[in-house]
Amino acid sequence: MKKGILLVNLGSPDSPEPKDVKRYLGEFLMDERVIDVPLWARTLLVKGIILNTRPKASAAAYKKIWWEEGSPLIVLSEQLQDKVQEAIQYPVALAMRYGSMSIKKGLQELVDKGVDEVFLIPLYPQFAMATTETILVLAEEIRQEHFSNIKIDSLPAFYNNPEYIEVLSSSIARNLEGINYEHLLFSYHGVPERHIRKSDITKSHCKIDGSCCATPSPAHEFCYRHQCKEVTRLVAEKLGFAPGTYSTSFQSRLGFDPWLQPYTDRTIERLGKEGVKNMAIVTPAFVSDCLETLEEIAMEGEEIFHEMGGKDFTTVPCLNADAPWVNLLAKWINNWAVSENV
Incomplete structure (x- = not known):
């Protein structure tokens, strides 16, 4: 089996404009593991109230931190992807739980490279319904519907590693x-x-x-x-x-x-x-x-x-693409690859 790596982070609007922020917030807040109330109540809250009031304020906040290259989260995640790719021999794709850089696209990128065994790394140290769990559930749904021939393993929460x-x-x-x-x-x-x-x-x-x-x-x-x-x-x-x-x-x-x-x-x-x-x-x-x-x-x-x-x-900045963090991810990936070969 050919191995590949999928890094998954939260996501970002395509731009800091209200229309893109509204689209992003709609996907994010309609996730049943983010706002975990019945669908009718979630729809009323998100589409009836939040999306009619919050996008402009959120867009203004995004504009304060937006970089010339794009969303800081996306840019920094891409830098991490590039450095991890330099450190290992397996193809590395990047996806976001919400937004246009979807998990389906990330898996497709790996499948197009011949990968049939994926090590999915949620970029969250701690487990939570609204982070790790929603990523793993969606990834499995996408695998069953579109990529039934591939195998997906995942990195568990590493908060106490x-x-x-x-x-x-x-x-x-x-x-x-x-x-x-x-x-x-x-x-x-x-x-x-x-x-x-x-x-x-x-x-x-x-x-x-x-x-x-x-x-x-x-x-x-x-x-x-x-x-x-x-x-x-x-x-x-x-x-x-x-x-x-x-x-x-x-x-x-x-x-x-x-x-x-x-x-x-x-x-x-x-x-x-x-x-x-x-x-x-x-x-x-x-x-x-x-x-x-x-x-x-x-x-x-x-x-x-x-x-x-x-x-x-x-x-204090996040770990972002710091060398020690990149090296640790590379070590975990290589350990996984070796264990899978035993």
Whole structure:
């Protein structure tokens, strides 16, 4: 069997114009694993309300961070694809869960090169319904309908992989070298609390209280909240952070249902009010910088901090196409290829 690699990231509008943003948001928000309510309610909410109010504001946000080459997420993901391709002997394709760079196109690109065994790599360290799960479900649906002769394996969540923690920790240390900061905030993309309970394979462990994430359970294999908190704990341990000098928060909430807390914007506000003058922030739910890191954190977050009396606000870039991250992906790919040949 000929092997190939499919890297999959979230996606982006084709342009920062409202019509393209509206099309993208429609596909994204109509995903039943993103807004997990009955179809009639999701249709009413998305097509009846959100798509009539949000595209212009989202387009304005995208315009703030759009690069001459295109969407930062797409450009950075393509750079990652190119560097991984240089490091391995197998063909590497890139796809997005939403938008015109579809998973079907990515699989077709590999099939056209003779590939019949695909290693699919969701570019998310943590498992979540709205990220890894929706990618894997859609990829299998597409395989059954269009590419029934190929085999797809996937990389599991790697949030606690020691090599990943080493790469992430080294990146944070390198980017903060020489910078004076009093507090490091680990900000992760938010999800509704009900997603955590729905992903609980034990149907009883995840109570979203002060102890369940720290209590060993099979539920942690699919618990986004636990996995985020574990990344923070492992990095803090690796870098020797003192208690009280770092914390975890969640960003990008939507609607009025309870989402994972504490919220990033309110945490930044609180730190400023408490007298923190210099803070840094890292976003380990993303491996590529995107709207959520470049606009919501680096622009809106900094503005909140300054309004609360803060002085210096430092953002740590995502891993993007850094050499250590590329080398680690190449190592995982080669390990998979060897194991498949045994």
